[in-house]
Amino acid sequence: MKKKEFLDAKENALTSLQDAYIKGKVDEGVLPLLDQINRVQGFYTTSSCAGRIVLLEIPQIGDKRAACFLGIWHRTIEPKELQAAATKATTGFLWLLAQAPILHIGAETLQHADMMLKTAIACGFKNSAVKSLEKKIIIEICSTERLDAPIGRDGCLYCDEKYLSLLVEISNEVIERSQVKIGRFAKKLVNIGDFL
Amino acid sequence: MKKKEFLDAKENALTSLQDAYIKGKVDEGVLPLLDQINRVQGFYTTSSCAGRIVLLEIPQIGDKRAACFLGIWHRTIEPKELQAAATKATTGFLWLLAQAPILHIGAETLQHADMMLKTAIACGFKNSAVKSLEKKIIIEICSTERLDAPIGRDGCLYCDEKYLSLLVEISNEVIERSQVKIGRFAKKLVNIGDFL
Structure with missing residues (x-):
């Protein structure tokens, strides 16, 4: 990818991020990390989620x-928030998901991509990888903590209060660990420019 | 990566696969696919799981x-097999996981990696990506179907029979879909050599 193409892509991505921020469509919890990544030469963020x-x-x-x-x-x-949301269920399978943060980052060169991957993995984002090599180099930063549980069917929760508490306890743990990892990654990125 | 280094790595990987096969350590369900990949110039398989x-x-x-x-x-x-296995539980969290196939493939060049990724994604392995760019180029082929559910604690299952049936129904669906995707991928790979 040529330098100019990369810089144009970065400019477009930053404009989109700014628009999304104004519309309240960026997860606040991940914004300082996105800013940190976008400050480093050779990288820009595209889509992201702080964990949910x-x-x-x-x-x-x-x-x-x-x-x-x-x-x-x-x-x-x-648990009561989950129970309240479940009252809206009608037909089909009810799933509870707890998802770690996911970030997509454009990189200028494979060397940049490799450096960002290693940094992310060292900060605990062990599921990180290069998603696209063609035209644009896109890295996905992702962690391994997750919960994907079917918890009911056709409008009924299949779990009692004790079980619901366990599911919520573990889901909350995914969110808390996500926040720690986001903080660690943002801190580490302060110096990444020195290595490129 | 130089051609000779790649060919040496492929030879080592094939010897390891042969050893693992003799020791009964290769998932039978994925073996024809591994053979298919290893027949294509520019690729070799390292670790793999057929889904479980x-x-x-x-x-x-x-x-x-x-x-x-x-x-x-x-x-x-x-469901009774799951119940029987759960009787061995003692302390901590009980998790039921249903995992789609996962394959790791070495590629000779980035062009090879890109072609294999596109083929895998087209066959339904939508979570596929390049895991390593340095020294060896390693691709991970993976799908999105999964179940990761905490289902009990300290030796006790938290789910009743009805719920256990739902969990098993969905876990079995993950396995069945995995087998279909493995077959589709092996079939597609017959012609991949023509495009390289």
Whole structure:
């Protein structure tokens, strides 16, 4: 990729991020990290999520396109919040997901990509990898903590209070660990420019 | 990476695969696919799993190194098999995992890596990416179907029979879809050599 093409892509990405921020569409918890990455020469962020807990309803197994979001929280939650969101369920499978942060980063060269990957992995984002090599080099930064549990069907939760507490305890742990890793990564990136 | 280094790495990988096969350590379900990949110039397989259902006990949240496998099945299962494996549980969190296939493939060049990634993604392995760029180019082929559910604690299952049936139904669906995708990928690879 030519330098000019990279710089144009970075400029477009920064404009999109600014627009998304104004519209309140950027997860606040990840914004300082995005700013930190965008300050480093040779990188820009595209899409991102700070980590979240999600209650989904899926009509058929695997049919994620038809999924309906009953609840999305970018923070730790209480079991009663999950129960309240589940009252909106009607037909299909109810899934509780706790997802670690996910960031997509454009890199100017393979050397840049390799350096960012190593930094991310050292900060605990062990599922990080290069998603695209063609035209643009895009890295995905991702961690391994997660919970993907089917917890009910056709409008009914299949778990009792004790079990719901366990699910919420573990989901909250995913969110808390995510926040620690985001902080660690942002701190590490302060010096990454020196190595490029 | 030089041609000779790649060919040496491929030879070593094939010898290791042969050894693992003799010792019964290769998932039978994925062997024809591995053979298919290794027949293509510019690629070799390293580690692989055909997809599996796992019952794990983890002492503390996140402490996967100390995880104890109570059951591993590379096939669909019955709820009673899960119940029987769970009787071995003692202390900590019980997790049920259903995991899609995962393959690691060495590629000779970035062009090879890009071609293999596109082929895998087109066959439904949408989580595929380049894991390593340095020295060796290693691709990870992986799909998105999964179940990661905490289902009990300190020796007790937290789910009743109805819920256990739902968990098993969905876990089996992950295995069945995995087998379809493995078949589709092996078929597609017959012609990949023509494009390189």
